[in-house]
Amino acid sequence: MENVRELDKNNCTGCRMCEQICPVKAIEIVENEEGFIEPKVNEEKCINCGLCFKRCPQLNDIKNNRIDEIKVYAAKNKNIEEQKQSSSGGIFSILANYVLENKGKVYGCAFNSNLVAEQIAIKSKEELYKLRGSKYVQSNTQNTFTEAKKDLDNDKLVLYSGTPCQIAGLKAFLNKDYENLVTIDLVCHGVPSPKLFKKYIEYLEERYKSRVVSYEFRNKEKNGWGLTSKVVFDNGKTKYINANLDSYYKTFLKSYTYREVCYNCKYANTNRIADITLADYWGIKKKIPNFYDEQGVSAIIINTEKGNKIFNKVIKNISYIKSDISSVKEENHNLEYSSKRDKIREKAYIDIDNKKFKKYVKENLKYKKEFKDMVKSMIPFKIKKYIKGVLRNSV
Numbered sequence: 131m132e133n134v135r136e137l138d139k140n141n142c143t144g145c146r147m148c149e150q151i152c153p154v155k156a157i158e159i160v161e162n163e164e165g166f167i168e169p170k171v172n173e174e175k176c177i178n179c180g181l182c183f184k185r186c187p188q189l190n191d192i193k194n195n196r197i198d199e200i201k202v203y204a205a206k207n208k209n210i211e212e213q214k215q216s217s218s219g220g221i222f223s224i225l226a227n228y229v230l231e232n233k234g235k236v237y238g239c240a241f242n243s244n245l246v247a248e249q250i251a252i253k254s255k256e257e258l259y260k261l262r263g264s265k266y267v268q269s270n271t272q273n274t275f276t277e278a279k280k281d282l283d284n285d286k287l288v289l290y291s292g293t294p295c296q297i298a299g300l301k302a303f304l305n306k307d308y309e310n311l312v313t314i315d316l317v318c319h320g321v322p323s324p325k326l327f328k329k330y331i332e333y334l335e336e337r338y339k340s341r342v343v344s345y346e347f348r349n350k351e352k353n354g355w356g357l358t359s360k361v362v363f364d365n366g367k368t369k370y371i372n373a374n375l376d377s378y379y380k381t382f383l384k385s386y387t388y389r390e391v392c393y394n395c396k397y398a399n400t401n402r403i404a405d406i407t408l409a410d411y412w413g414i415k416k417k418i419p420n421f422y423d424e425q426g427v428s429a430i431i432i433n434t435e436k437g438n439k440i441f442n443k444v445i446k447n448i449s450y451i452k453s454d455i456s457s458v459k460e461e462n463h464n465l466e467y468s469s470k471r472d473k474i475r476e477k478a479y480i481d482i483d484n485k486k487f488k489k490y491v492k493e494n495l496k497y498k499k500e501f502k503d504m505v506k507s508m509i510p511f512k513i514k515k516y517i518k519g520v521l522r523n524s525v
């Protein structure tokens with residue numbers, strides 16, 4: 131193989147490492163028909179140096195300095211406001227705060243003003259809200275690998291958080307260890323395309339006759355820790371949407387809409403690429419009932435000595451309990467294997483540009499609301515909790 135032009139497009143994660151590393155800027159980033167970005171080689175500029183494929187994290191294995199025995203914790207942020215604003219236990223915010231207090235920079239995913247998910251850098255705690263919360267769509271790394279390298283070479287402390295394939299892209303780009311770099315990867319299910327998310331937002335705007343000004347996938351105001359999204363419209367109205375009743379969210383959870391490579395993810399295992407891995411500790415109620423918290427519990431996996439060091443620096447801000455990897459795995463299959471590709475994926479993006487979102491969802495994604503989900507969503511959260519408690523305590 132001479133360069134990424136021969137990389138099987140179904141094996142590309144769209145991390146942008148090749149574009150950033152190319153010495154003659156011969157790689158452009160283009161959007162494919164599904165709306166995912168991928169590299170395109172400009173043959174006139176290409177000097178066939180091969181750097182793009184020699185460093186591509188999909189074609190090469192990236193080293194991590196894994197400790198012999200990884201450490202696993204169930205954990206939550208002691209600052210309840212931060213915990214509430216985060217997807218699980220709010221551990222990302224604790225690590226980010228530490229780096230910002232030490233004049234460092236934190237890279238992570240934010241929605242821009244057009245609700246496009248992008249990797250950005252922040253320097254102050256006032257901006258941290260932008261990175262909090264999971265955005266269930268592929269984020270664009272833009273030129274953050276280049277920017278992070280400059281920061282690292284200038285001895286700045288850098289925290290880079292993202293999906294494992296993005297962390298692999300960053301590491302491949304840097305090609306050496308930096309003592310001042312800490313990385314966080316998320317246990318990741320897979321990512322839908324930005325085009326699909328855009329189409330969904332346009333559909334909401336048409337349906338509710340107002341522009342969407344903010345969208346949160348994991349809002350806790352109504353139902354606590356779970357899968358409720360909050361949409362705020364320009365006309366001042368707010369809607370809370372149950373994931374099971376929402377076509378975009380439900381088909382995301384069913385793994386119908388991911389980038390092809392996500393079904394064959396190199397990182398869906400416990401050999402993690404980052405210093406620290408964060409996840410929702412979904413099984414906590416069964417495993418350690420006393421530690422369950424309605425506002426969310428994270429699973430922290432410490433993979434490297436560097437991860438351990440920073441964890442110890444912030445430990446005073448974390449309420450935690452020791453756990454083990456097999457307990458976390460039980461309800462987090464992406465620590466063992468990639469999300470399964472349903473045959474619906476075959477048609478998931480066909481004609482996406484030419485169909486109205488509603489028609490597209492019905493025909494391509496075969497999504498229809500299920501009666502049981504509608505009934506469940508009508509029962510108020512407090513009553514559901516009460517019923518669960520009664521059932522648990524009954525003999």
Ligand SMILES: Cc1cc2nc3c(=O)[nH]c(=O)nc-3n(C[C@H](O)[C@H](O)[C@H](O)COP(=O)(O)OP(=O)(O)OC[C@H]3O[C@@H](n4cnc5c(N)ncnc54)[C@H](O)[C@@H]3O)c2cc1C
Nearest residue numbers: 216217218219220221222238239262263265291319409410
């Ligand atoms: C696409 C995606 C799929 C996920 N799938 C699972 C899963 O299957 N099982 C599981 O246990 N956990 C999953 N997570 C992780 C989980 O939702 C939480 O992000 C994690 O538990 C950390 O939560 P927190 O409360 O510590 O902090 P939060 O404040 O909620 O964490 C936010 C962090 O997520 C990053 N982030 C948000 N959206 C994106 C994005 N689109 N791309 C890259 N980085 C992003 C931010 O940069 C920040 O670092 C997923 C996250 C994403 C983004």
